[in-house]
Amino acid sequence: MINIGIDPGITGAVAFVDSATGRASVFDLPIHPKDRRIDGLALALLMREHAPAAVGGRVFLEKLHARAGGGGMQQMGAMMKTVGIILGAVDCTKFPLVEVIPQTWKRTFGLIDAPSAFRVKKTDAERKAGSLAVARRLYPALEADLRRAKDDGRAEALLIAHWGRVTQS
Template structure:
C-alpha cells in the first residue's frame, strides 16, 4: 500500500507530470496539449483525467505536488512568456480542482539542490537515469528532459517534505 504519492511537474508544453510512490517512479503523463486555433495549449481536461488515474492507482495515499515556478525571462517574447504562464496556470488550476496541495519550486533552487545549476538540459536526464534506473525506459531520448525535470521535481518535493517532518 502506497503511503505517499508525490507528483513533480514541468509545466511547459513539452513538460510532464511524474509520480513517485513512496520515493519510487510510479507513472508519468506527458503534458497533454490541444490545438486552439493555430496555437497549442495545455489540455486542462486531459491533464485532470491523467492525474486522477495516477491518484486512483494509489488509493489512500497522501498526495501532493511540486510544480516548477515559471516566469518570464528577458529573452522571451511577450507572447511566448504569456503562453508559458498560461500553461502553468492550467496546471495549478487542475491541482486546485482536484484538491491536491502543491508547492512551487524556483528553478535555481531545485537545480542547485541537485547540482544542476549551469549544466545543460541533458544533465537532469542523466541524473534521473542514475538515481532511478527503473525509469530508464521513460528517459531514453534527449527530448525526455521534461520527464526528467518532473521526476527530479517530485524527488525535490519528497526531500522538502522530509526536511519539514524532521523539523517538526
Template sequence: MRIAGIDPGATGAVTVYDTDLGTLEIFDTPTATVRVGTRQVSRILPAAFARQLQLHRVDFAALERVHAMPKQGLASTFAFGHCYGVSEGVLAALGIPYELIEPQKWQALARVPKGKDGSRARAVQLFPAYAELFIRKADHGRSDAALIAYAFTQIGERAA
C-alpha cells in the first residue's frame, strides 16, 4: 500500500510511504509567492498538488489535523487553514481515502522525541537511507510527513 503522510502548510510536504517496499517518495508542498495587499505570501498550488498525488499513485492518505495556534496572527492562521482546506479538498476530489490524525497522536505513535529537531532526528533513525532529505532545519515538513505516514502504519499494527 502507498500511504501519503501530509504535513499541510506552505512549508509542509508529502511523503509517500510504500509499505510493501519500505520506500519513501517525498515532495514539498507546491507553492507560489503571491502579493496580498502589501505582503508577499506563499499559497499552495492546488492543481500542482493534485498532480503530484496522482503521479505518486497514492492509495491512502493520513492528513495532519491542524488548528489555529495561540499567538498566531490572523493572516497566518488564514493561510495555514487555506493549505489545510486545499489538501483535504484535493484528496476528496481525487477520490483518495484519507484519515485525519492529531499531531499528538502521530508523534506518540512514531515515538518522536521532544525538542525542536525531534521529528527530523526520528525520521533519520527510522529511514536512514533517506537521511539526506531531513538534514536541514527547513526539512521539518518532510520529516513530519514521513512520520505521519509511518504513524498511520502503526495504528493498523496495534489494532491487529
C-alpha cells in the first residue's frame, strides 16, 4: 500500500510513502501551464504512476477551513477551487480518501505550539522550518528535495503521508 500525502495549494505538493518499505518520493503539485491552477489530470496520472492499482493507495489530504484573517474571499475561493480539483483527481484514482486537519498530523510530530502565557507564538517561517527539519530527519534520502525554505509544501506532504502510514495502518 502506498500512502499519498497531499499538502493542497498552488505551491503544495504530493508525497508517496510505501507502507512496507518506507521508501518515499515527493513532487510539487502539477500546475496547468496556461491557467496557473492545479492540473487535475496530471495529478491523477502521477498518483497512478506512483501507486499502481496492483499495489494500491490511500490518500491523506490536509483538510482546509476558512479562518479569520486568512485572506479575502478571492483567496479563499481560489484555495477551495484547488481543493476541488485535487478531490476530482483523487476520485479518478478510486483511492480511499482521509481528510486530516493540520492540528492532528502536526501534533504527531511536535509541530504545534504548546499554549502558554509566557511563550511567544512561532512565526510562519519558524513553523515551516520545523516541518522541513522533521521531514529531513525522517527521510534523509530526500534531503535534495527539501533543501530550500520554499520546499515546506513538500515537507508537509511527506509528513502527512508519514502520519497516514504510522497512524492509519
